[in-house]
Amino acid sequence: MNGAGRKVAQRRVGSLSMAVVCGMLLTGCGPSDEPEGPESTASTETDQVDEGSESGEVTDEAAEAEPDPEPEPVPASSEGPAENWPEPEVPDEVYQETGDGAIAMLEHWVETRNYLQLTGDDEPMWEISSEDCELCQNVTERMTGVYATGDHWYESEGSSIDSAYATNVLDGRAYVMFEFYEGRFVAYENGDELGQGGGSDFDLCEAALDYVDGRWLVQEINVIPPEG
Template sequence: MNDGDDTTPVPASSEGPAQNWPVPDPPDEIYDPTEEGAEAALRYWWELRVYARNTGDTEPLEEFSDEACEICDLQIDRVQEMYESGWFVQEEDVLTGAWVRPMEWDDFEDEAFAIFRLVEGGFDGYWEGSHLGKEPEGAEVAYAAHLQMSDHWTIHNFQIVDEYEEGRSELEDAQ
């Protein structure tokens, strides 16, 4: 653990959660009502998730999550519960294959839809100083996301579409 007034960033480890760890800087694009802005916000949300899991600070994640987003709330709650008496050491998530398009219906101004693949980084869990175990890197999972623009893009909702298995063919899916 970090002692005193030392402001040197210390990463999360078996010794404790990250200390003095800087909040990731938001990309400038997330303030633009464009496809690029929505994709940047999507990638930034997952970066903030890793930050929250390593530090226990969920405030930035909450800022970029809509109040109606159930998966967002679940992720935030999971971090807050763990940090009551423990911490995470979270590896980076890998988001690939993002496809983002604006929703162009009259009732859905400043909204976007995204489909992407994500491999959640592995993590270690610690509770009351004891190692609970290591969760390995997750399977590649396809997600759909709904984003909304106000002052900046926020995640309105996520939905798991399917687990992606390398080499799986359409024939195997049909059987």
């Protein structure tokens, strides 16, 4: 499921260089004057530099503006959906053609699911999932549909996986067995609670992943509901 998501700092350029140039022109010799000595010129230029520094002007070397701070993430609540929520970062392990690499990608997939539930953005999930993944399609259709009107959203504690192990890694294909916990969530409409869900454990789950273009790609995930 391919997805993810970067600012240019403003620069302040001081006018000190122009002030120095103008100062040199104003202290040039007249027709009947003797040229000023090196000592006098150096003193004048030093004074101008000091004046520029005291007036708060900055040179090109000091004009390296610091980047703007990232907006503070705001969690979802009855007041509104999550804002400025950070997109999950892809871990380095997903590029390793090993069982651990496949598990790392599956864990990252769950993080993109949590991100989708809080934002309605399914791009990060599709960046790491096959378009043939049926569970991925079902999850994205349901969750993006909630956010489509702009007056519905989720508050969620987040889902996770546990006890994951790769049963087979051969010829670029890996199967991972795992337990899935669906985090508790609340659905809202314009601040009014519509319902709650989640808080369930799924013990028998399996994922198939393929190693494609140097990293793992989620092909399918099967989650079997608990009996009863």
